[in-house]
Amino acid sequence: MKALLLVAHGSRREESNEEIKQLTSRVAAHSANNADFTTCAFLELSEPSIGAGIQHCIDQGATQIEVFPYFLSKGRHVAEDVPELVQEKQLSCPQVDIRISNYFGAHDSVVELLAREAFTALDK
Template sequence: MKALLIMAHGSPRPEANDDIRRIADVLRARGTHAVVTIGYLDCNDPDIAAAVDECVAAGATEIAAVPYFLHSGKHMLRDLPEILEAAAVRHPGVKIAMGDYIGQEPQIAALLLDRVQAAMGRASSE
């Protein structure tokens, strides 16, 4: 059974996570993965390790972990892989894989252009 784990940075302002929770709801509705969950690197619960454990407890045999990050850096290249590798040791029968950070996905440029076009429309109508 496939699980999708969104790895977010976390924030001392809990409302900063509202958007990511809405996106998780959209992904649940799409039904591509039996489990869709969010794990936070810092500040918020569950942390990523606990989120992996939740996926496994729900019956996941494959977990795709996606960094909800716009930039590469020490979190992306060191902290997240270490957390996932430690989780793989705890759950030897589960395949845990990690995707690129979302800033590398082509949809982000399209999204930004959508935001720009909305701003241009607002500016022109003023």
């Protein structure tokens, strides 16, 4: 069973964390056929933590978990913090296949979309 775990930074502003949870529901609704379970976790400032998010996927029966970092650039969070937390959890759950996707901003399609949205804003 496959699970998708979106990982966002987390915020002191609760509306922002709620925004990520709603986004996760929308992503889950978008392509329910690809993942059996989709949920989210936060690097810091909110719950669930990355370890707790992975555990939640396992509790739902996941045997393969794709951790998708919802970040725009490869700062220390993407380069170090997320991999370290995932690795830590992987060590305690060797029976589960946990992978980390490339972060969101790394995809070429994000640049194209940014160009489109930015220049649309400029034309208003």
